[in-house]
Amino acid sequence: MTLALLLSGCQNRALDLEQVGEDERIVIKFSHVVSELTPKGLAARRFAELVHERTDGLVEVQVYPNSQLYMDGEEVDALINNNVQMIAPATAKMTEFFPELLLFDLPFLFEDFEQVHRFIDSEGGQKLLDKFQTDSMLSLAMWDNGFKVMTANRPLYTPDDFAGLRFRIMPSRVLEAQFAQLGAQTRDMPFSDVYAALERGTVNAAENPPSNLYSKRFYMVQEHLTVSNHGYLGYLVLTNQTFWQGLPEDIREILEETLAEVTQWERKIAAEQNKRDLERIINSGEIEVHYLSEAEKAAWREALMPVHQMFLPDIGTELLQGTP
Ligand code: LMR
DSSP, X not given: OOHHHHHHTTTTOOSSGGGSOGGGOEEEEEEOSSOTTSHHHHHHHHHHHHHHHHTTTSEEEXXXXXXXXXXXXXXXXXHHTTSSSEEOOBGGGGTTTOGGGGGGGSTTSOSSHHHHHHHHHSHXXXXXXXHOBOSSEEEEEEEEEEEOEEEESSOOOSGGGGTTOEEEEOSOHHHHXXXXXXXXXXXXXXXXXXXXXXXXXXXXXXXXXXXXXXXXXXXXXXXXXXXXXXXXXXXXXXXXXXXXXXXXXXXXXXXXXXXXXXXXXXXXXXXXHHHHHHHHHHHHTSSEEEEOOHHHHHHHHHHHTHHHHHTHHHHOHHHHHTXX
């Protein structure tokens, strides 16, 4: 379906933006909580630009980064109420609605991006994505951030080093169990509160991929970073179900095709961005960085493996068998 065809039924509407009347425009508000200079931030912006180009301004995707409109905990309600039409929360934050998503939080389940993508692109993975919908929400894609590292105000080399620390986590039972397994406490809180909480000592440790640590300067308020790559952090790109189904079919097709293309693009830049941001953090000299040795990693893995068993009933054996 070409754009010309798409617009032919619209009383010879002119193609350029100036002449698309305000009331004819379709506005998609896309709200997210991270910086624009992160894989998610860049992908949301690219999606907006491409959609603008491909619909000649008929569809306007307005991106609101940095919890400008809504913070964690609010943005899902905003989506359900159609106050925004797209969000891309970390899968951890949607586990309350879709418990199978707990899978993505399991420690040491995926070794690298390739394994994650192989799973998501598999028949089982695609079936799983299709399940993530309700009357008011519809999942459209999964985007990467990256593999998480640990930060704290003391060095983290062995599982014993976690005892007594208080970690900020995203709301996910797996993440809670992961730290309980290591003898640490947890506190779940919105992303927008993390910097202040680390600075004030409300929590004294955290986990995130380097792109979030760098763009939100968390490395400035923590003393030690361990490159553990112990867990994957990805996003569920969601829209409002009624809004999406109510779009003209041709428009929806353009949006879906563009999103699929941006998803592939995002996979490439996410890996690069995290690598670059880790280098920037190291070069800043603001935080002590330790790379887990193979032996240390094996000890972490052994300590954390029981978490996989604990969540089998939520995730399901079949689904877990489809992972590496
Ligand atoms: C967090 O809350 O730590 C991150 O998941 C934020 C994000 O969207 O990457």
